Amino acid sequence: MTAAIPMIALVGNPNAGKSSLFNALTGARQKIANYPGVTVERKAGHASFADGRPMSLVDLPGSYSLTPASPDEAVTRDVVLGQQAGERRPDALIVVVDAANLDNHLCFALELIALGLPTVVALNMLDLAERDGLTLDPAIVSRELGVPVVPTVAVRKRGLTDLLAAVDGAILSHQTQATAQSAPPPSDVALHQRARAIARAATLSEAPVRRWTQRVDAVLLHPALGFLILLGLMFVMFQGVYAWSEAPIGWIEGGIAALQGAVDAALPDGFLRGLIIEGILGGVGSVIVFLPQILILFLFILLLEASGYMTRAAFLMDGVMAKVGLSGRGFIPLLSSFACAVPGIMATRAIPDAKDRLTTILIAPLMTCSARLPVYTLIIGAFIPNTTVGGSPVGLQGLVLFGLYLSGIVGALVVALVLRRTVAKGNAAGFMMEMPRYQWPRLRDVAIALWQRTWIFLRRAGTIIFVTTIALWLLLSYPKVPTGSAESQVDYSVAGRIASGLEVVVAPIGFNHDIALALIPAMAAREVAVSALATANAIEAGDDEEAMAQSLSERLQGRWSIATALAFLAWFVFAPQCISTIAITKRETNGWKWPLFMVGYLFALAYAAAGITYWTAVAFGLG
């Protein structure tokens, strides 16, 4: 061995707790969730042995064997065999196995041990095994496998010191022994028989499989009821986004208004005051107020992911997904895309079939991501009355929001159907997936994940949204309209003139000058549509006290017809207004072909959807 820092890889079956161990050992915050296929790429971090010597730890995607079935599993094989370009082979392996499922997890462990690298087995989730009435003897597993076995509970940081000590020992003794094993790999059937035999020998006592999981599943996976519950959950999610966010949004709005007042009083009229009040507080602030809604949405998704419900949702949706040529497996990345399409598209790496995966990537942007929430909320708040539907407690605004999400989903399914018959033709996708046990979401993990989201959102607001909004404010503020001119400052400005050019193209689908102005900067990030409207509005209002006192939605009500507002919403259901999504699609499909295709078809759909919405609404007298 060289003097270099030892590199140790965490390998094992999906959902065994590798990332949990990685986080516990390195202090990192990799995504952890209760379904197979969460980690889809190699992640490295730093940890140290008890005496302070450093090590480099690598977290890998879960896999069932060294023969990959999907792109994420290929990464695991490449790293473990030292075939990953630009990376050396790990010096040692920590094989993570689920103590309650040794029958299955020991197969991959046996295959990995046979590689001859220094190896330690982490007998993880020992708490769950005990919960399920299973008593194991780690010493027997160790004797049978011929490597150290250390009991761990990753999420409670139990057994970590012993684990690292065992790794240290394994590396040391390996140096002195220099074992070279080159026996032909046993067949998978033989591996399984061996794994089962070891599991049987190591099981001291065993209670029958717990009934409550099955009772819960009898309801949640019920052919009809289960489906209704899934729909109900999504419905509650969107009602919750409205109902529970009202108060905190009010506080943030109040805070921003107070700041604006303070700046107004403190600074003389001029460039700086305009920039801060109109550009920064008015523009960026108009996006930040949506933080509570985004967090509520994330909370729901996190709870679904952590509890183990995600795979149940995949099970229920498989029938629908199969009809359009996809599989239930694809439902998980699509549901993640409700948060953001970028991680959603990355998560498709766990889909085995290439055409199935490509189609899922191409429709992921149709899932309403959280960046669309501010746009939807602003327009819904301005044009849809805040009433309940027919005396029920169901809010009309939440219902419209639900409808917009549903349009995205239905649109995605229809597009998938077409793609699978044309450009992404192929065999019917299969669907084979392990279903994890239920777990109570861990409060700490959920809190950390929510905090991470808050941070990401604020950073986004402080960078891309901030920069685009300031650039737009500058382009809207100059050149200054000559005093006495009948034209407004916005129309006279550089941005206003560009928007007038675009307006010609989008006027047929009911878009006005405001919208034309918001569309281009919103390519950087969808939320910028809101800050752009807010900034333009603030500049237009200028020093007009009365106009300044009006909220953005009040101003929009005065300027847009309902038909225009609805068309704008329809546009945002489809339009690919997000550079990051285009970039990740290029990366995941290795080229420009598919991202360009995606942008093209989405813009075409957006234009058509907005047009049809507008013309229909006008026909009903809402123009």
Added chain:
Amino acid sequence: MNPKLDSAKLGVAVRISRIDWDQMSHDEGRRLREFGLMEGIEVTPLHRGSLFSRDPLALAIGRMQVIIRARQAAMIEVAPTAP
């Protein structure tokens, strides 16, 4: 004709007597074996399909639950478990 897993009664354990490996793709067969589905193993079908189709099928194999499609289940012959 022996009964197949795709029509086996839910909640009742059965033993896999034969799997028609030739009918499925190599990858499909391997993943089934990786899940532990092979001749001689006991499985319990637990849930089948949703409102819209008979697909998929959830099975218990030991302490693990897996989901497969009915098409694959139709290639798996089962027999009653020995009492």
